[in-house]
Amino acid sequence: MSTLAVEGLRVRLPTPAGEVTVVDGVDYEVQPAEVFGIAGESGSGKTISMLALLGLLPDGSSVEGSARFGGDDLLTMPRRRLRAVSGRDIAMVFQDPFTSLHPMLSVGRQLTEHVRLHLGLDRAAAEKRAVELLADVRIPDPQTALRRFPHQFSGGMRQRIAIAIALACRPRLLIADEPTTALDVTVQAGILRLLDRLRREHELAVVLITHDLGVLSSVADRVSVFYAGRIVESGGREDVLRRPRHPYTRALLDALPHPESEREQDLVAIEGAPPTPGAIPPGCAFHPRCAHLVENCRHVVPPLLGAGEGRRLACHVDPFKP
Amino acid sequence: MSALELNDVVVDYHGRGGRVRAVAGASLAVERGRIVGLVGESGCGKSTLARAAVGLVATSGGTVTFEGREVTPLRRRARPADLVRLQLVFQNPYSSLNPRRTVGSQVADGSPGVDVAELLELVGLPQNAARRFPHEFSGGQRQRIAIARALAARPSVVVLDEPLASLDASAQAQLANLLKRLSRDLDVGLLLISHDLAIVRHVADRVSVMYLGRMVETALTGPLWDRPAHPYSEALIAAVPRADGAGTLPEALPGEVPDPAQPPTGCRFHPRCPYAFARCPVEEPPLLSLAGDRAAACWLQEAGRPPAQLARTGGVE
Numbered sequence: 001m002s003t004l005a006v007e008g009l010r011v012r013l014p015t016p017a018g019e020v021t022v023v024d025g026v027d028y029e030v031q032p033a034e035v036f037g038i039a040g041e042s043g044s045g046k047t048i049s050m051l052a053l054l055g056l057l058p059d060g061s062s063v064e065g066s067a068r069f070g071g072d073d074l075l076t077m078p079r080r081r082l083r084a085v086s087g088r089d090i091a092m093v094f095q096d097p098f099t100s101l102h103p104m105l106s107v108g109r110q111l112t113e114h115v116r117l118h119l120g121l122d123r124a125a126a127e128k129r130a131v132e133l134l135a136d137v138r139i140p141d142p143q144t145a146l147r148r149f150p151h152q153f154s155g156g157m158r159q160r161i162a163i164a165i166a167l168a169c170r171p172r173l174l175i176a177d178e179p180t181t182a183l184d185v186t187v188q189a190g191i192l193r194l195l196d197r198l199r200r201e202h203e204l205a206v207v208l209i210t211h212d213l214g215v216l217s218s219v220a221d222r223v224s225v226f227y228a229g230r231i232v233e234s235g236g237r238e239d240v241l242r243r244p245r246h247p248y249t250r251a252l253l254d255a256l257p258h259p260e261s262e263r264e265q266d267l268v269a270i271e272g273a274p275p276t277p278g279a280i281p282p283g284c285a286f287h288p289r290c291a292h293l294v295e296n297c298r299h300v301v302p303p304l305l306g307a308g309e310g311r312r313l314a315c316h317v318d319p320f321k322p
Numbered sequence: 323m324s325a326l327e328l329n330d331v332v333v334d335y336h337g338r339g340g341r342v343r344a345v346a347g348a349s350l351a352v353e354r355g356r357i358v359g360l361v362g363e364s365g366c367g368k369s370t371l372a373r374a375a376v377g378l379v380a381t382s383g384g385t386v387t388f389e390g391r392e393v394t395p396l397r398r399r400a401r402p403a404d405l406v407r408l409q410l411v412f413q414n415p416y417s418s419l420n421p422r423r424t425v426g427s428q429v430a431d432g433s434p435g436v437d438v439a440e441l442l443e444l445v446g447l448p449q450n451a452a453r454r455f456p457h458e459f460s461g462g463q464r465q466r467i468a469i470a471r472a473l474a475a476r477p478s479v480v481v482l483d484e485p486l487a488s489l490d491a492s493a494q495a496q497l498a499n500l501l502k503r504l505s506r507d508l509d510v511g512l513l514l515i516s517h518d519l520a521i522v523r524h525v526a527d528r529v530s531v532m533y534l535g536r537m538v539e540t541a542l543t544g545p546l547w548d549r550p551a552h553p554y555s556e557a558l559i560a561a562v563p564r565a566d567g568a569g570t571l572p573e574a575l576p577g578e579v580p581d582p583a584q585p586p587t588g589c590r591f592h593p594r595c596p597y598a599f600a601r602c603p604v605e606e607p608p609l610l611s612l613a614g615d616r617a618a619a620c621w622l623q624e625a626g627r628p629p630a631q632l633a634r635t636g637g638v639e
């Protein structure tokens with residue numbers, strides 16, 4: 001059974017100019033021990049769709065759809081219960097661990113407080129668990145690390161500590177939002193390897209949000225590509241990244257510098273910029289930037305339909321059909 | 323002679339904890355019409371070196387020369403007029419652009435009589451951009467505005483500090499192509515500071531790799547990528563994740579960049595190096611000139627010879 005099943009998720013946010021639709025009908029499922037990758041450019045709704053599940057949207061936002069987690073629907077759950085569930089069974093890791101770690105509290109205090117609150121352990125048991133957790137994320141000398149403060153660690157080590165805190169209550173779902181974006185590639189590689197091991201060892205379902213298709217390509221099992229608040233293509237990692245069918249997925253991949261490509265060639269940039277919420281073009285939101293458009297694309301939103309072998313595609317033209 | 327030359331530059335920062343040597347003797351040259359990439363992890367001193375190159379921080383040793391004259395650190399007096407042809411573009415254009423002034427007036431700053439419309443067209447912005455304000459533009463477009471402003475001074479060298487970081491893939495590709503075109507068409511030398519080796523490979527003609535305040539390797543981009551001569555360059559390349567759908571995990575480099583206040587003995591990279599042997603912790607390797615117009619600071623290489631192949635090792639977490 002899937003750990004998380006999101007259906008028909010729609011999010012509208014209040015802005016000075018009125019309500020704006022930021023996520024417009026999104027469906028996906030995440031299985032235990034699976035890394036489910038969400039790719040998209042800034043403003044595509046990938047982060048908002050996650051915050052919506054945890055009830056972390058600003059006041060005045062409206063959310064539709066359902067998000068089944070275990071036997072419950074996260075979107076209709078009472079706030080108190082959602083708070084308890086999202087601290088214990090669902091954990092989040094963000095881009096900048098400096099904002100999620102408390103600068104004035106020792107690492108040990110932050111770790112033990114969390115496990116005592118949610119698991120009801122006594123002080124000694126909590127400290128033992130904290131040492132285990134730091135060792136699990138490969139923090140050298142965990143006993144000493146407990147007494148140190150976040151600023152005494154490098155960016156990569158801080159992200160490992162944030163992951164340790166996230167894992168403290170043995171969650172079933174980990175949401176990682178751009179967890180390696182602020183890190184050097186050498187350090188990023190270590191965090192990706194860590195995530196890959198943890199999800200196997202802990203049977204952890206992971207939702208990995210990133211703008212970096214290279215990151216998804218290394219750890220994700222399945223990938224979905226967001227554009228202007230909708231999924232335009234999803235499927236197995238190899239299918240989507242090696243044989244993309246949606247013109248946007250293909251354009252995103254072509255824009256990347258590939259290590260094996262000819263360096264004298266120009267990169268193939270996508271013309272224009274992604275639309276901002278509130279100014280989404282009618283029909284297929286990608287049509288003004290698409291090289292393959294037909295008349296229908298200007299007026300009719302293409303539905304996300306099955307395209308074989310677990311792939312789903314939202315394109316009227318499907319120009320790269322094999 | 324190159325337009326911009328840095329010779330054995332040393333930069334010290336003085337803090338409560340004493341002296342920190344951010345750049346410990348680094349050399350670099352940028353010719354007109356060529357793009358030099360400067361790469362390394364955060365804390366390696368590459369941004370400090372960029373600032374020293376344009377005279378924004380004082381050097382404690384070595385020389386910086388631009389078109390034959392020495393670049394002296396900026397003090398309270400005005401910058402020498404000739405140095406206007408040496409420009410710097412910062413990482414975050416939003417903090418270097420004034421939010422309350424139109425784009426046109428800022429591009430023309432310090433270069434009165436310049437053709438703003440022509441400059442905006444050159445960097446691919448619409449004509450009406452001149453009358454608009456910075457907040458009306460996306461991150462990539464703001465970076466173009468900053469570049470247009472640098473070009474207004476008719477520079478022969480522009481130093482760009484992480485111009486492509488924090489941009490989405492499509493904006494990054496557009497800007498990378500623009501930099502290549504501008505360098506060629508306007509005969510401008512670019513010093514491109516970046517932590518992203520994949521994009522540098524596409525843009526730069528030559529690459530210098532910096533580690534803990536020192537150059538460890540410099541070579542033409544293609545040969546550096548195909549056969550890195552320094553273990554650190556090799557590690558940087560192996561850590562780049564590839565978007566090929568194969569599900570291969572990138573290689574991590576063990577350990578962390580050491581504290582520049584207490585650099586390791588001998589080769590500064592030896593505690594993290596998979597190939598380190600007895601000589602490495604004892605004696606610091608000089609930057610050796612190798613065959614094929616390249617240089618590397620590693621005891622595994624021999625001066626005047628083609629670079630020896632390094633053998634890749636397994637991954638660490």
